[in-house]
Amino acid sequence: MSAAKGPRPYNFSAGPAAMPEAVLERAAAEMLDWQGSGMGVMEMSHRGKEFGAILARAEADLRTLLAIPQHFHVLFMQGGGLGENAIVPLNLSRGKTVDFVVTGSWSQKSAKEAQRYCTAHVAASNADNGHTQLPDPAGWQLSDGASYVHLCSNETIHGVEFQQLPDLAALGSSAPLVIDFSSHVASRSVDWRRVGLAFGGAQKNIGPAGLTIVVVRDDLLGHALEICPSAFNYRTVADNQSMYNTPPTWGIYMAGLTFQWLLEQTEGELTGVAAMEARNVAKAKLLYDFIDGSAFYSNKVATACRSRMNVPFFLADDGRNEAFLAGAREAGLLQLKGHKSVGGMRASIYNAMPLAGVQALVGYMREFERLHA
Numbered sequence: 001m002s003a004a005k006g007p008r009p010y011n012f013s014a015g016p017a018a019m020p021e022a023v024l025e026r027a028a029a030e031m032l033d034w035q036g037s038g039m040g041v042m043e044m045s046h047r048g049k050e051f052g053a054i055l056a057r058a059e060a061d062l063r064t065l066l067a068i069p070q071h072f073h074v075l076f077m078q079g080g081g082l083g084e085n086a087i088v089p090l091n092l093s094r095g096k097t098v099d100f101v102v103t104g105s106w107s108q109k110s111a112k113e114a115q116r117y118c119t120a121h122v123a124a125s126n127a128d129n130g131h132t133q134l135p136d137p138a139g140w141q142l143s144d145g146a147s148y149v150h151l152c153s154n155e156t157i158h159g160v161e162f163q164q165l166p167d168l169a170a171l172g173s174s175a176p177l178v179i180d181f182s183s184h185v186a187s188r189s190v191d192w193r194r195v196g197l198a199f200g201g202a203q204k205n206i207g208p209a210g211l212t213i214v215v216v217r218d219d220l221l222g223h224a225l226e227i228c229p230s231a232f233n234y235r236t237v238a239d240n241q242s243m244y245n246t247p248p249t250w251g252i253y254m255a256g257l258t259f260q261w262l263l264e265q266t267e268g269e270l271t272g273v274a275a276m277e278a279r280n281v282a283k284a285k286l287l288y289d290f291i292d293g294s295a296f297y298s299n300k301v302a303t304a305c306r307s308r309m310n311v312p313f314f315l316a317d318d319g320r321n322e323a324f325l326a327g328a329r330e331a332g333l334l335q336l337k338g339h340k341s342v343g344g345m346r347a348s349i350y351n352a353m354p355l356a357g358v359q360a361l362v363g364y365m366r367e368f369e370r371l372h373a
């Protein structure tokens, strides 16, 4: 049974999301027999030499891609972003106060979950402007002696992104910064001097759901609360090279293929994440410029903090939403419906979305406006 081969539709899902076609093709080719081993990756022991090589390569490539310094551990875990909302305070809070910068649904959820294990203090929030602007760091009410400061560096639902991470030391805090980078990991570089821990579910920009990536500074290990499950204790996971329990082997393999693909990408002189960042800037600019130039579509997020990855937008007349989505599907533009808490549309334009996909979307939007304005 094989489907007729033609161009695949462009998939704007917020996650699980489109993956690079070359990665999917390679996984398909290796499905039954990984590199002459006689086994597919899903069928291998995680302790065998074959999977050991896959894991080691994935970690090394991620370190190269994101320029992760040696004093950070890379952990391949399970539980997703919401799992980490509990796992981070279990490991880092010491049961004390943690500062949260609430900028949308995901950081709000993080603060709520942490409250079970520590005192979650909201140091800043943009709820009063409907999560459309980032609170100025100069006004954050950071606590003395906080165990860490948490923020979501790209709010997938509200489409708000930190273009620069805060320098907590300059704000008078000695706490480490924890970032949830689930929905923009590998889309831009990370300033590790400003980060103590970063976590992200893989299912947006990296691979299939089921894998969570944690990058954690060495000195933050070893402070877990007594009640922290062993499989979620960062020290234990690090000491066992992410093999304390069976890791999500398929997810790690697919992530590894994506990392190899990312390392091969070039844009002029740029390679890897720098190349992706240049492409992502161009893609986002094309879409936002079109929306801003139209009276038919709108985006409510302040220009300086608009997400390059997740672009929520609205039609002037909500009554046309269903027709917009149906026409989009017909034009090969999938999964554009906005999150139910925000409404309207959302185009997620992660690394795997080529510029041609955004051009096709803008072309469709222009034509829909011509017909319905």
Ligand SMILES: Cc1ncc(COP(=O)(O)O)c(C=O)c1O
Binding pocket: 015, 079, 080, 081, 082, 083, 106, 152, 154, 155, 156, 157, 180, 181, 182, 183, 201
């Ligand atoms: C920024 C962010 N954090 C956390 C999550 C939750 O991730 P998971 O569903 O893997 O627990 C998501 C999922 O969409 C997200 O976008």
